[in-house]
Amino acid sequence: MKRMLSGIKPSGQLTLGNYIGALKEFVKYQDEYDMYVFIANLHTLTVYQDPEILRKNLRDTVLLYLACGLDPKKTKIFMQSDIMEQAQLGFILSCNIYLGELNRMTQYKDKLSKGEEGLSSGFYVYPTLMAADILAYQPDYVPVGDDQKQHVELTRDVAVRFNNRYGETFKVPEPLIPKQGARIMSLSDPSKKMSKSDASDKGCIYLLDDPKAARKKVMSAVTDSINEINYDPKNQAGVANLLTIHSALSGVSIDVLVEQFKGQGYGTLKKAVADEVEKLLIQLQTSYKELLDQNILKEVLAQGKASAQGIAHATLVEVQTKVGIEI
Numbered sequence: 577m578k579r580m581l582s583g584i585k586p587s588g589q590l591t592l593g594n595y596i597g598a599l600k601e602f603v604k605y606q607d608e609y610d611m612y613v614f615i616a617n618l619h620t621l622t623v624y625q626d627p628e629i630l631r632k633n634l635r636d637t638v639l640l641y642l643a644c645g646l647d648p649k650k651t652k653i654f655m656q657s658d659i660m661e662q663a664q665l666g667f668i669l670s671c672n673i674y675l676g677e678l679n680r681m682t683q684y685k686d687k688l689s690k691g692e693e694g695l696s697s698g699f700y701v702y703p704t705l706m707a708a709d710i711l712a713y714q715p716d717y718v719p720v721g722d723d724q725k726q727h728v729e730l731t732r733d734v735a736v737r738f739n740n741r742y743g744e745t746f747k748v749p750e751p752l753i754p755k756q757g758a759r760i761m762s763l764s765d766p767s768k769k770m771s772k773s774d775a776s777d778k779g780c781i782y783l784l785d786d787p788k789a790a791r792k793k794v795m796s797a798v799t800d801s802i803n804e805i806n807y808d809p810k811n812q813a814g815v816a817n818l819l820t821i822h823s824a825l826s827g828v829s830i831d832v833l834v835e836q837f838k839g840q841g842y843g844t845l846k847k848a849v850a851d852e853v854e855k856l857l858i859q860l861q862t863s864y865k866e867l868l869d870q871n872i873l874k875e876v877l878a879q880g881k882a883s884a885q886g887i888a889h890a891t892l893v894e895v896q897t898k899v900g901i902e903i
């Protein structure tokens with residue numbers, strides 16, 4: 577079975593965009609791959625986080641992944657900071673990654689060009705830790721969003737470089753980028769991605785939103801004045817977004833939905849989407865509350881750590897031996 581690994585950075589509450597673009601996909605992958613999913617809690621610290629809010633986000637993220645159907649019997653779910661081998665490997669890899677490479681990372685360049693002040697050195701070097709997060713587990717595939725592709729490419733480069741310098745050590749992993757169709761847009765501005773960093777709350781549905789409030793957000797989604805239901809993301813971005821959400825949640829294809837809603841008003845489509853969203857949130861939140869009551873978080877993470885650590889440890893020992901620091 578091929579191995580797959582991904583990290584989730586819980587720097588905010590999870591959204592419907594995360595559910596459709598990532599959580600739902602991971603649940604599907606766990607049946608096809610030897611699956612490793614970790615919570616990148618060290619990565620969240622690259623930008624200051626309020627400790628209490630961070631703790632809550634970390635817990636909610638794990639519980640929501642479980643509520644969505646990530647099964648700890650199939651997927652190894654663990655906390656990044658629990659596997660110290662990752663950070664140690666990170667330092668060794670940083671010694672094999674050039675400053676010039678980090679200077680070329682678009683996330684870093686964007687922040688610099690916006691004149692952002694107070695960037696931490698942790699933020700600058702985090703791609704080196706990400707490379708270690710990945711290479712420690714020797715995965716075949718790494719599913720990530722578009723914005724993380726460059727970091728996976730850097731990971732591949734350092735893997736190849738290390739293998740050339742010290743002999744075959746790392747598997748060179750492939751990034752898996754979700755198809756464009758999986759991009760859920762803001763309900764209040766369908767030209768922008770639905771994101772937890774949205775300025776307005778109206779366009780973004782959080783998985784822990786009150787289901788009735790989420791309904792209202794869907795019902796007030798921005799559409800257009802064409803008044804015809806077509807799937808045309810360019811000219812009717814709002815309607816296309818509603819159709820995409822419906823299709824992702826109901827499993828009915830967009831073509832069939834367009835046929836089904838033909839000749840009806842936008843209100844009817846919005847109501848149908850609101851029904852799907854409400855159903856999902858009620859189901860997820862019921863499961864989330866049950867898991868919270870069962871108090872299983874620590875147990876799940878301990879189990880994940882137990883299955884993951886051995887692999888990271890073996891990789892680290894091999895690396896330390898190859899570079900010559902084990903005497």
Ligand code: AMP
Pocket residue numbers: 585593594595596597598720721722754758759760761769770771772
């Ligand atoms: P983020 O929360 O932006 O760090 O994203 C985490 C993952 O969730 C990404 O890798 C994407 O796969 C997915 N994701 C986030 N926002 C969206 C969105 N609006 N539509 C689809 N997928 C998304």
Ligand code: TRP
Pocket residue numbers: 581582583584585616619705706709710718719720724
């Ligand atoms: N850096 C990623 C993000 O910001 C999260 C992450 C950390 C990750 N380590 C990883 C993703 C390893 C994939 C593999 O979203």
